[in-house]
Every structure is written in C-alpha cells, then in structure tokens.
Amino acid sequence: xxxxxxxxxxxxxxxxxxxxxxxxxxxxxxxxxxxxxxxxxxxxxxxxxxxxxxxxxxxxxxxxxxxxxxxxxxxxxxxxxxxxxxxxxxxxxxxxxxxxxxxxxxxxxxxxxxxxxxxxxxxxxxxxxxxxxxxxxxxxxxxxxxxxxxxxxxxxxxxxxxxxxxxxxxxxxxxxxxxxxxxxxxxxxxxxxxxxxxxxxxxxxxxxxxxxxxxxxxxxxxxxxxxxxxxxxxxxxxxxxxxxxxxxxxxxxxxxxxxxxxxxxxxxxxxxxxxxxxxxxxxxxxxxxxxxxxxxxxxxxxxxxxxxxxxxxxxxxxxxxxxxxxxxxxxxxxxxxxxxxxxxxxxxxxxxxxxxxxxxxxxxxxxxxxxxxxxx
Amino acid sequence: xxxxxxxxxxxxxxxxxxxxxxxxxxxxxxxxxxxxxxxxxxxxxxxxxxxxxxxxxxxxxxxxxxxxxxxxxxxxxxxxxxxxxxxxxxxxxxxxxxxxxxxxxxxxxxxxxxxxxxxxxxxxxxxxxxxxxxxxxxxxxxxxxxxxxxxxxxxxxxxxxxxxxxxxxxxxxxxxxxxxxxxxxxxxxxxxxxxxxxxxxxxxxxxxxxxxxxxxxxxxxxxxxxxxxxxxxxxxxxxxxxxxxxxxxxxxxxxxxxxxxxxxxxxxxxxxxxxxxxxxxxxxxxxxxxxxxxxxxxxxxxxxxxxxxxxxxxxxxxxxxxxxxxxxxxxxxxxxxxxxxxxxxxxxxxxxxxxxxxxxxxxxxxxxxxxxxxxxxxxxxxxxxxxxxxxxxxxxxxxxxx
Numbered sequence: 001x002x003x004x005x006x007x008x009x010x011x012x013x014x015x016x017x018x019x020x021x022x023x024x025x026x027x028x029x030x031x032x033x034x035x036x037x038x039x040x041x042x043x044x045x046x047x048x049x050x051x052x053x054x055x056x057x058x059x060x061x062x063x064x065x066x067x068x069x070x071x072x073x074x075x076x077x078x079x080x081x082x083x084x085x086x087x088x089x090x091x092x093x094x095x096x097x098x099x100x101x102x103x104x105x106x107x108x109x110x111x112x113x114x115x116x117x118x119x120x121x122x123x124x125x126x127x128x129x130x131x132x133x134x135x136x137x138x139x140x141x142x143x144x145x146x147x148x149x150x151x152x153x154x155x156x157x158x159x160x161x162x163x164x165x166x167x168x169x170x171x172x173x174x175x176x177x178x179x180x181x182x183x184x185x186x187x188x189x190x191x192x193x194x195x196x197x198x199x200x201x202x203x204x205x206x207x208x209x210x211x212x213x214x215x216x217x218x219x220x221x222x223x224x225x226x227x228x229x230x231x232x233x234x235x236x237x238x239x240x241x242x243x244x245x246x247x248x249x250x251x252x253x254x255x256x257x258x259x260x261x262x263x264x265x266x267x268x269x270x271x272x273x274x275x276x277x278x279x280x281x282x283x284x285x286x287x288x289x290x291x292x293x294x295x296x297x298x299x300x301x302x303x304x305x306x307x308x309x310x311x312x313x314x315x316x317x318x319x320x321x322x323x324x325x326x327x328x329x330x331x332x333x334x335x336x337x338x339x340x341x342x343x344x345x346x347x348x349x350x351x352x353x354x355x356x357x358x359x360x361x362x363x364x365x366x367x368x369x370x371x372x373x374x375x376x
Numbered sequence: 377x378x379x380x381x382x383x384x385x386x387x388x389x390x391x392x393x394x395x396x397x398x399x400x401x402x403x404x405x406x407x408x409x410x411x412x413x414x415x416x417x418x419x420x421x422x423x424x425x426x427x428x429x430x431x432x433x434x435x436x437x438x439x440x441x442x443x444x445x446x447x448x449x450x451x452x453x454x455x456x457x458x459x460x461x462x463x464x465x466x467x468x469x470x471x472x473x474x475x476x477x478x479x480x481x482x483x484x485x486x487x488x489x490x491x492x493x494x495x496x497x498x499x500x501x502x503x504x505x506x507x508x509x510x511x512x513x514x515x516x517x518x519x520x521x522x523x524x525x526x527x528x529x530x531x532x533x534x535x536x537x538x539x540x541x542x543x544x545x546x547x548x549x550x551x552x553x554x555x556x557x558x559x560x561x562x563x564x565x566x567x568x569x570x571x572x573x574x575x576x577x578x579x580x581x582x583x584x585x586x587x588x589x590x591x592x593x594x595x596x597x598x599x600x601x602x603x604x605x606x607x608x609x610x611x612x613x614x615x616x617x618x619x620x621x622x623x624x625x626x627x628x629x630x631x632x633x634x635x636x637x638x639x640x641x642x643x644x645x646x647x648x649x650x651x652x653x654x655x656x657x658x659x660x661x662x663x664x665x666x667x668x669x670x671x672x673x674x675x676x677x678x679x680x681x682x683x684x685x686x687x688x689x690x691x692x693x694x695x696x697x698x699x700x701x702x703x704x705x706x707x708x709x710x711x712x713x714x715x716x717x718x719x720x721x722x723x724x725x726x727x728x729x730x731x732x733x734x735x736x737x738x739x740x741x742x743x744x745x746x747x748x749x750x751x752x753x754x755x756x757x758x759x760x761x762x763x764x765x766x767x768x769x770x771x772x773x774x775x776x777x778x
Binding site: 015016022026199200201202215216217218224231232312315316326333349357 | 512513529532538712720743758
C-alpha cells in the first residue's frame with residue numbers, strides 16, 4: 001500500500017525537478033487554504049442564517065400561506081424531470097436502494113426540526129424517482145411525454161398564478177424560467193434551423209439574420225428590450241414581468257437552439273434525404289420522421305448544455321426587477337441585521353448553483369456517451 | 377403512323393408536360409419567395425407602426441435628435457471623443473455638458489477597454505489552465521480541472537457580484553492600502569506603475585519610439601522569419617534602452633488619504649468586472665484547449681514517443697502547434713461572448729455601454745432609439761472580433777504551424 005503510494009507519487013508528484021518545485025509549493029499552500037476554509041466553516045461561520053431565510057431563498061416573496069402552491073409546482077417539475085431522465089437512463093434496483101437511502105437521510109437530518117417540510121421534500125424525491133421508474137419501465141409512456149410536458153407547464157402556471165405572477169421568486173423562479181425557456185425555445189429553434197436551410201433564399205436570409213443578430217447581442221439587453229417593448233406593443237394585456245422575462249429569454253435562446261439543431265441537421269447524411277425522396281415521401285414527412293430524429297440525437301447533448309446556460313444566466317432577470325435565487329440572497333444581505341454574513345450566504349448560493357450545474361453537466365456527459373453508443 | 381412517329385409524339389407531349397411543370401414550379405417558387413418577403417416586410421411595418429402608436433400614447437416621438445442634447449449626467453469614469461474645432465478628435469474625460477452621443481461613445485470606449493484587456497488576459501490564463509491539464513503533475517492537473525469545473529457550473533453574475541461585494545470591497549481602504557511591487561491594492565481601486573514619456577522632443581528619443589512601433593508592426597505583418605526575429609529582438613532591447621537612459625520612466629503610484637497619485641489606476645468596479653470575466657472566459661478557453669488536445673489522434677503522441685522525443689518536446693513541438701491551429705475559431709466565439717458579457721457591468725455599476733444606455737433611457741425616455749444604437753454597437757463589435765480572428769486564422773494556416 002505504502003509502496004504503491006510512493007510509486008504513484010514519484011510518477012505524479014515528483015517526476016521532474018519542475019514538478020517537485022510545483023508540488024512542494026502548491027500542496028502546502030492548498031492544504032493551508034483548505035484548513036482555513038474548514039476552520040471558518042466549522043467555527044467562525046454562523047450558518048443559522050440559511051435555515052432562517054430558506055423560504056426567501058427558495059420562493060422569494062411568495063406568500064408563506066400559499067407555499068403549498070410552490071410545493072405542488074416543485075412536485076410537477078420533479079415528475080417531469082424524472083420522466084425526462086427515465087427516457088435515457090434505465091432504472092435499476094440499485095438506484096431504488098440509493099434513493100431510499102437519500103429519503104431516509106433527508107427525513108433523519110431535517111425531520112426533527114420541521115417535519116412537514118422534510119416530508120414534503122421526501123415526497124418530492126419519491127415523485128421524481130417514480131417518474132423516472134415509470135417511464136423507464138413502461139416505454140409506451142414515452143410517446144405521451146411531450147404533450148405531458150406542455151400540460152405540466154400549463155398546470156404549473158395555473159397553480160402558481162393566483163397569488164400573482166409578480167410574486168414568483170427565489171430558486172423556484174430560476175428553475176421555472178429555465179424550464180419554460182428550454183421547452184418553448186425548442187420548437188422555435190427547430191423551425192429557425194429548418195428555415196435557415198430552406199429552399200427559399202428569402203427564408204434563409206431572414207432566419208440567418210435573426211440568428212446572427214440574437215447571437216451577437218447580450219442577453220441582458222434582449223430581456224430589457226422585450227420588457228420595455230411589451231407594454232408599448234400590447235398595453236391591453238398587461239403581461240407580468242415574469243412572462244415578459246420568459247419571452248425575452250425564449251427569443252434569445254431560440255437562436256442558440258437553432259444553431260445546435262442545425263449542427264445536428266448537418267450531421268445527417270444527404271443520402272438519407274435522397275433515399276426517402278426516392279421512396280416518394282413528401283418533404284414534410286422526410287424532415288419530420290427521417291431527418292429530425294437523427295439530427296436531434298446529435299443535438300441533444302449540446303441542448304442539455306444549453307439548459308445549463310439558461311440556468312446560469314437566469315440571474316440576469318434582476319434587470320427587470322425580479323427576485324431570483326441570487327437576488328434573494330442579496331436581499332437577505334441588504335438587511336443590516338445580517339450585513340456581516342456575506343461569506344455564509346455567498347457560500348450557500350455558490351454551492352447550490354454548483355450542485356445544480358454539475359448535475360446538468362453530468363446528465364449531458366452521460367447522454368453523450370449513451371447516444372454515441374448507438375452510432376455505427 | 378408507324379411506331380417511331382408515335383414515340384416521337386409521346387416524347388413531345390412529355391417535353392411539353394415537363395416544361396409546363398418546370399414553369400409551374402418556377403412560378404410557385406417565385407410566388408413563395410415573394411410571399412415570404414412581403415410577409416416579413418408587413419410584419420416589420422406593422423411592428424414599427426404599433427411601436428410608434430404605443431410611444432405616441434406615452435407622448436414620446438421616435439427620433440434620434442435627442443443624441444445632440446446635453447447629457448446632464450456624469451459618469452464615474454470614462455473618456456469620450458470631443459471635436460475640438462480643428463481637424464482632430466480629442467480624447468478627453470466625459471463631463472455632464474457633453475452630448476448624449478458622446479455618452480454613448482464613452483460607453484463604447486469603456487466596453488472595448490474591458491473587452492480587449494479581458495481577451496488578452498483570459499487567453500493567457502485559459503491556455504495556461506488548459507495546458508496544465510496535460511501536466512505530469514497531479515496537483516496541477518486536478519487543480520485546473522476543479523477550477524474549470526467550478527467556474528463553468530456557476531453563473532457569471534454571482535461570480536461578478538462575489539468579486540465585487542465580497543472581495544474587492546473588503547480590500548483595505550486606500551489610507552491603509554496594501555502595496556505589492558509598486559501596485560497599490562485598495563477599496564478605491566487598483567493602481568499600477570505606468571510608463572511616462574520623458575524624452576520631450578529630442579530626436580533620438582522620438583527615433584527610438586518610432587523604431588519600436590516599426591518593430592511591432594514588422595513582427596505582426598512581415599512574412600520573413602529572419603525579419604520577424606530581428607523585430608522581436610528590437611522590441612525587447614529598445615524599451616530596455618529607453619528605460620535605462622531615462623527617456624521613458626516608470627511612474628509609481630503613491631497612496632494618499634483619498635486617492636493614489638501617479639501611475640495608472642483602475643476603478644474597483646472595473647477591476648471586479650475584469651476579474652470575473654477573465655476567470656470565467658479563461659475556464660471556457662481552457663475547456664476549448666483541452667477538447668482540442670483530446671481530439672488529436674493518439675497516434676501523434678505515440679509517434680512522438682517512438683521517435684524518442686521527451687514529453688516536454690512532444691507537447692511543445694507536436695501537440696500545441698496543431699492545437700493552436702484548430703482552436704482559433706472557437707476562441708473567436710469565446711471572445712464574442714466575453715464582449716457580450718461585459719454588459720453585466722451594470723450589476724456593479726461599471727459604466728459600460730449597456731449601463732450608460734440605461735441611464736440615458738431613464739433620463740430621456742428614448743429607450744427604443746437607444747436600443748437600436750446599443751444593438752448596432754454590439755453587432756459591430758462582434759463582427760470586428762470575428763473578422764480579426766478570421767484574419768489571424770488565415771495567417772496562421774497560411775504559415776503552416778506556429
């Protein structure tokens with residue numbers, strides 16, 4: 001064991017003079033830093049601010065007595081995400097065991113303080129798992145996934161709207177924004193991608209112009225622009241800030257989705273189209289049932305990466321006055337009572353963002369290998 | 377009528393049918409083209425009319441004449457172009473009596489300043505991080521991996537506000553500023569030593585400075601390797617000579633009670649924005665470099681090893697030259713997204729283009745005209761970057777390897 005470690009360290013730490021120098025300077029420095037951070041985490045940091053303000057971080061200024069609406073929305077989202085994951089990854093028995101462990105841990109850790117929330121969290125996880133298992137074990141359900149997704153979106157809006165869409169906030173707003181943008185921008189992006197390689201040059205030019213302009217201006221500008229433009233264009237609707245933000249995000253990210261889909265379309269061999277044409281299929285049928293499925297297969301991993309991009313740019317809605325996760329954290333820090341807890345709050349924000357982001361990245365990477373397996 | 381005639385007649389009928397169908401197709405194609413264009417134009421006109429009507433309801437007229445009004449607001453930093461009555465455009469500090477057009481110019485200058493600095497710094501840091509993934513040292517490898525993962529999986533905005541509110545604003549105030557080899561680090565900003573021209577009008581000094589410029593131009597543009605080497609030598613030697621003879625002097629900043637004197641400074645907002653964008657883009661660039669290295673055929677490594685090249689020589693002479701030829705277009709995309717990301721400066725109050733636009737829109741109400749200007753500016757910036765990168769790409773691939 002020790003000999004093995006010595007051999008490993010000779011190869012990986014002290015192989016060359018420069019490596020020795022690097023290892024000898026970086027490792028102690030890093031250990032010192034790690035020690036400082038750990039010492040701060042355990043002794044100096046006062047973490048009670050996080051549980052105290054957890055509600056604001058999670059749902060913003062959404063009224064506390066309406067919190068059940070947020071829970072319902074979260075459960076719908078969990079079912080949807082679980083179902084989406086179940087399409088790709090087979091649900092195994094060991095996954096079920098792992099989930100049971102997580103459930104037990106959640107209840108054991110938080111159950112003593114706040115039993116209802118612990119139970120609600122646990123049931124959310126359970127719904128996620130059952131969505132995953134159902135889709136993965138009953139392949140017939142997969143056909144219903146896309147309509148179910150849209151119905152779920154409508155249901156979420158129906159549940160969340162009554163107190164006023166202006167009250168949405170916190171992590172829930174970030175997630176909803178990401179979900180709506182990534183689902184709605186998909187069909188728009190596919191249409192744009194097909195438009196960009198249309199037979200008609202005018203169509204091509206219009207789609208290309210839209211995509212190129214959207215890709216070279218900042219998102220924050222598009223969101224702000226849509227936000228001020230909507231009341232000017234359609235004053236009779238009086239759209240809420242959240243909806244205007246979602247429209248801005250969708251318009252912006254459709255251009256990116258179009259580019260990913262286009263790269264997928266280019267990966268489909270021309271012979272496929274020609275063969276389908278020689279069978280007498282119509283252009284619409286060719287694109288819908290021959291080209292698009294193969295193109296999406298190539299485009300899915302970058303599209304999942306795009307979901308991460310959307311989630312990571314969701315805090316930009318601060319420009320139109322919405323309180324997303326980051327802004328909620330800043331709001332807590334603005335309270336003079338908590339002014340000295342900067343590092344605690346930022347550590348929590350960073351950790352949450354990193355966890356969600358890593359999860360999405362992980363799924364994208366797994367998808368890439370999973371989809372590459374079928375290629376000949 | 378014999379068989380031949382019948383066939384010929386059939387052919388003629390076929391030809392007629394074919395040409396008729398072709399004509400029909402052509403007409404249908406043209407009609408669709410026309411319909412698409414007409415629909416697009418109608419949409420744009422309807423959109424413009426609706427906007428005009430909506431603005432009229434708010435009592436605002438769509439016009440660009442507000443650009444020449446006095447701005448009436450100050451910027452925390454920023455220089456603009458001033459027409460000084462003669463032939464030249466002067467480049468001076470923005471003040472509130474300047475026009476709104478000049479405020480936009482100041483915003484573009486500030487955005488470009490951050491973008492150019494960030495492009496240079498993030499390329500250096502990113503390549504370093506990407507190459508250290510190849511290191512034989514486990515510490516360097518895993519450190520760069522985790523840094524890149526962490527930065528790529530968290531939003532840029534939280535990184536930016538963290539750098540600003542949790543790092544830079546926690547620096548010591550300038551009265552007790554930390555000094556680090558002549559660099560003053562404080563809450564009020566970072567101050568660096570600057571080069572100051574002391575040569576006055578002496579011909580020798582001017583000749584040396586001109587020679588420096590010529591050498592830089594030669595290094596970038598000349599095709600002969602020998603000339604480029606000479607130029608490189610001149611670029612190293614001449615500035616040293618100028619420093620030694622006192623033609624150019626280093627001016628160190630000195631911290632006083634409220635601000636630092638001498639040297640050149642950077643406001644805390646700009647420092648935070650620059651730090652956040654550099655670190656963020658550097659990790660994306662590192663990922664691009666890593667991807668390009670992974671995409672190289674394994675045979676390249678094995679061939680180099682079988683020739684007896686050391687690992688250092690392999691990386692330096694075989695791997696990196698090929699990597700840098702393929703990554704340049706991806707770098708260009710990253711530079712464009714970096715430039716767009718400078719718009720986040722509004723979150724910390726750095727007066728870049730979008731921030732200044734926000735102020736102007738609030739003051740004058742001409743938000744839609746302003747958006748067009750801002751959009752056009754970002755489009756031009758993006759196109760300039762992609763043109764430059766394409767030019768560099770052409771040069772590099774023409775010259776073969778690096």
